[in-house]
Amino acid sequence: MEINYRLPGRIDGHRPGAHKSRGTGEGFVFRHLAPFLARPDPRRLDLRASLADPFGGLKVRIQEQPATLKIYALLDLSGSMAFRGEFPKPVVMADFTEALAISAHKNGDSLGVFGAAERLLPEFCLGPTRWPESARVLAGRLRSALPRGVGCRGMLTAVRRLPARTCLVFLISDFHMPLSQIRELLAGLSGHWVVPVVIWDEGEKIPSAPGIARLIDAEEGGERLLLIRSGLRERLAQNLNQRKERLGEVFRQQGYRPLILDRGFSAATINRYFHEFH
Amino acid sequence: MSFSQPLWLWLAPLALLPMLRSLHHGNMYSWNGLLPHDPLSSLVRVVILAVGVMAMLLLISGLSGLFRGEYSIPRSGYGANLVLLLDRSRSMDDSFAGRSPSGAEESKSRAAVRFLEGFINSRPHDRLGVAAFSTSALFVLPLSSNREATLAAVRASALPGLAQTHIAKGLAMALSYFAEDQPSGSRGIVLVSDGAAVIDTDSEALLRTNFQQWRPHVYWIFLRTAGNPGLFDSPPPGEDTPQARPERHLHLFFESLGLPYRAYQTENPEDVGKAIADIDRAEKAPFTYQYKHPRQDLRGWCFGLAAMALLILLVFKRLEIRL
Known part of the structure; x- marks a missing residue:
């Protein structure tokens, strides 16, 4: 499992590495x-x-002179990421982080990780390192984690902690937050190469059987009772598609294209993304 | 609506439980903001809440013994407020021939009861009270519209009788029914006896006052035993004293009251039937009265409805799906 990430342009790097640079x-x-x-x-x-x-x-x-790159993974650990449907989001995040660490190691790049919800969560933060082992440990913790934070203020803190030099930033979240907050986040990342990784779960589409389901919002705790039937399921699918489009729009406005992982971690999907775009 | 075990009502706050705990298992969902707005689902939620609260309230009401107290509604009909004053002296158990009934013979009390039953059944609007007397007056049943109670009271008077005949006390008792009930419409006293007794002077004065106050129609069905002097026979001079001819003197007393009064001297069961048919015809004035509904126990309703509510909740629970 490796991620053959590439950059669309040249970087300013001093240390010899694997990426096209201006040096x-x-x-x-x-x-x-x-x-x-x-x-x-x-x-x-x-x-x-x-x-x-x-x-x-x-x-x-x-x-x-090809140069090395600093890679950062920003993990959204708010409550909504605790959703464990068909493809548990924390597991997808862990797989992604682990693959990223191995790839970075092979390319000689360093990887830093910021896990955050309403604040930075130190147990899910990692200084930039070339050594994949510590990232692997963090991924292990992530696999069994039950994110329960609210909001994304911690992500904004993480954005401010990024180095001024251009980095490759993986913004890993389900982006179940108001679009204004996403815009704010992206504005803070304007100097970097950003890959928004949208982790969704097929299970969020709600099962096919008709009946009554009580849904509790993982983040804010509000609850809804739904009389599930085919019409409602279609409307929900519509909502999800609409949301996907709106997200894509917001990212495109900043010049990014979202990498959507809604069927679990898939190296093929990720590599196709980098081939197509860059 | 009241409660017979109101202490159970302290449980009433439990009715809020369905608001605190949901019927359905909570599934974690990533973002409820994504869910479409759905009025039908909101309706289902409100219905489940309401039915849950109802079920609790009904159960608690059932435990508290909810009942609807006695109440009365005005009714109108053709009839009267009649007090049946029955003689329970031992002589009533004899036949008209004056001996213990044997074979096909019928005792006087049985004959009277038989015709009174028909009378009661044929008059749906009457309010009837039953009083009896022998040595002393017996309070049996106050004026009421309850047919079954009246029939039962009348039937009970066919049981073997007691001792003497003390008619003044009986009449006072019958009149006291009116004092107690203050009925509207026409009033009547139907006296069924096979004899009479001397009314002493004090009682007579008191009875007179009471009769004047309530002014009931008086019907006397005199069950004359063979050989006894009749009401209407003029006795030879010297024998015309209350002690010697109490029946005749009671008859004279009733006549002297100035009230509508009829005496029926009956010598066999058929005469009794005719007399009662005559009373039936006479007492057919329209009148309004208060019909009393007895206290109704509503616990059955409470538990039944609660069971239905729980059944509805069960259906909703069975419809549950977990993500």
Whole structure:
């Protein structure tokens, strides 16, 4: 399970890594020619260019230097993420974090994790590290976690703690929150590459059998009694589709495309997302 | 509406329980904001709440012994307020021939009861009271519209009799029924006896006052035993004293009251029937009266309705699905 994340553009990186960057150095991709004195490395001499120079100056080839990237996963741990239907959301989040840690390790990138609800939850936070083991431990805790927070103020705190340098940020949530809050969150992330990971569950569509079900809001605790029948189920499915569209709209306004995981963690879906978009 | 065991009403706050705890298991849902607005579901929720509270209230009312107290409604009909004053002296157990009935013979009391039953059954609107007398007056049944009670009281008087005939006390008792009940409409006293006794002067004065106050129609069915002097025979001079001819003197007393009065001297069961038919014809004035509904126990209703409510809740519970 690996996530072959890619970036749509170049980053500013100093440490040699796997991502296209604006830096120059030892990579394979030719960037441009420069006078020898700009980079006095005889191994980089370009004979053909030097001979062709009418002034007889020596030219060296400047190559691109791939750089490492800082990756952050922002986990929404509010009550709504506790929904355990067909594909329990905490498990999907854990799988995702774990795969991300392994991939980051292989690419030489560092991964930081912020878990938050109405505040940051230290037991689900991780400083940027290249070592996947600590992320794996965190994922293990996540698997059995029962998120019970309210709101997403902690996510905003996490956004403020991100480094100023461009990072790849995975915003992992079901986004069951007012659109204004999502906009606020995205505004805070404007300097970064953001992948909104929308974790939904097929079970949120409510089962097919008719009957009476009492639903308690996982986050705010309000309850609704529903007389479930086919008409109502259609209306709920409509609501969910509408919500999906509205979410997509909000993300697109900021230049992001949502990565929707509504059938559990699927590396194929995620990799397709990166192939299609970038 | 009242309660016979009101202490159980302390449980009434339990009726709020359905508001606190839901009938259905709570399923966690990620965001209720996603759920569509559905009036039918809201209605179902309110119905379940209401039925739950009702079930509790009905059970508690049932435990508290809910009943509807006695009440009366005015009714009108053709009839009268009649007090049946029955002689329970031992001589009533004899036949008209003056001996213990044997074979096909019928005692005087039985004959009287037989015709009175028919009389009562044929007059649905009467308010009837029953009093009896022998050595002393017997309070049997106050004026009421309850047919069954009256019939039972009349039948009971056919049981073997007691001792003497003390008619003044009996009449006073019958008149006291009117004092107690203050009935509207025409009043009547139907005296059934086979003899009379001397009314002493004090009692006579008192009776006179009471008769004047209530002014009942008086019917006397005199069950004359063979050989006894009749009401209407003039005795030889010297024998015409109350002590010697108490029946005749009672007859004269009634006549002297100035009230509508009829005496029937009967010498066999058929005469009794004719007399009673005559009274039936005479007492047919329209009158209004208060019909008393007896106290009604509503516990059955409470528990029945509670069972129905619980059944409805059971149906709703069976419809439950869990996510």
